[in-house]
Amino acid sequence: MSGLDLKNHFSLSSSNLVSQICSPSLSTIGITYFNYIKIYKDGSRELLTNNSEWIEYFYQKELYKTAGIVDIEYLLPKGYFLWSELKTYDPAYSQGREIFNIDNGVSFVIKKKDETILFIFGSTKENHSINNFYVKNIDLFKRFILYFNDKGSQLLKEASQNKIYLPQKQEINNITIRANHISEQKRLDFLDQTEIERYFILDQENNLYLTKREAECIAYMINGATAKKTARMLDISFRTVQSHIYQVKEKLQCANKDELEKILIDACIHDVILPRQNLNREKLL
Numbered sequence: 001m002s003g004l005d006l007k008n009h010f011s012l013s014s015s016n017l018v019s020q021i022c023s024p025s026l027s028t029i030g031i032t033y034f035n036y037i038k039i040y041k042d043g044s045r046e047l048l049t050n051n052s053e054w055i056e057y058f059y060q061k062e063l064y065k066t067a068g069i070v071d072i073e074y075l076l077p078k079g080y081f082l083w084s085e086l087k088t089y090d091p092a093y094s095q096g097r098e099i100f101n102i103d104n105g106v107s108f109v110i111k112k113k114d115e116t117i118l119f120i121f122g123s124t125k126e127n128h129s130i131n132n133f134y135v136k137n138i139d140l141f142k143r144f145i146l147y148f149n150d151k152g153s154q155l156l157k158e159a160s161q162n163k164i165y166l167p168q169k170q171e172i173n174n175i176t177i178r179a180n181h182i183s184e185q186k187r188l189d190f191l192d193q194t195e196i197e198r199y200f201i202l203d204q205e206n207n208l209y210l211t212k213r214e215a216e217c218i219a220y221m222i223n224g225a226t227a228k229k230t231a232r233m234l235d236i237s238f239r240t241v242q243s244h245i246y247q248v249k250e251k252l253q254c255a256n257k258d259e260l261e262k263i264l265i266d267a268c269i270h271d272v273i274l275p276r277q278n279l280n281r282e283k284l285l
Contacts, residue, residue, distance in 0.1 A: 003062040010162035015052035021151045033102045033122035043166045046159040054100045063092040078111040106134045119145050217244040219273035222261045
């Protein structure tokens with residue numbers, strides 16, 4: 001036997017309790033596999049799963065060394081990723097698919113200063129249609145993550161006291177790092193080449209859009225800036241900012257910040273209104 005023997009490890013013995021938290025909510029939407037993992041800088045990890053057989057096999061066969069796994073554990077930015085976008089030919093994916101019927105999944109990546117947290121959801125290899133379901137219902141998975149943190153708080157605490165320690169450090173491919181990296185200058189060049197004057201809320205046929213300045217004012221407000229701070233950032237008057245915010249509320253018929261934020265997020269424009277400020281991580285408060 002190679003790799004790690006986790007037969008009596010908490011990450012496997014707790015799988016029935018994890019399954020109880022996952023049931024029936026995940027099964028009703030076609031999810032058969034769930035895995036929580038927190039990875040520290042030294043490669044040690046906390047792990048909880050509803051499929052102990054696969055996890056035991058995964059560590060016995062040293063599949064944590066494969067490029068596909070190293071990429072998702074160390075190189076992917078925060079966010080969520082469909083497995084179809086990743087290296088599904090990688091042994092970790094192909095063996096999970098062919099031997100344990102774990103496929104068509106989505107992984108959520110949460111980046112913190114000293115660790116990376118993954119919430120991983122999978123289905124079966126026959127359930128291709130679930131990939132569209134993920135995209136259209138991503139809020140359900142975000143909700144389940146919060147639900148798991150609540151209902152599984154004791155399990156998470158015990159997992160932190162029963163870490164898995166790899167016998168050897170995982171190797172990160174520098175070529176992959178360079179392939180995934182884009183310089184700040186290239187990002188700035190791209191932003192210059194894609195200036196947006198009108199932010200359409202639905203589509204052009206509806207002719208409902210925010211002007212560049214309206215969108216900027218609302219984005220600053222949603223991110224927590226006061227009208228006075230926004231005025232300073234945009235080098236316009238306080239009254240002009242107030243006017244833009246009023247016009248947006250009239251256009252979109254929104255009464256409060258939460259309604260505005262939901263519309264901008266649904267229209268997929270909230271994260272791109274202030275790309276330079278996001279790039280520079282400028283504080284708005």
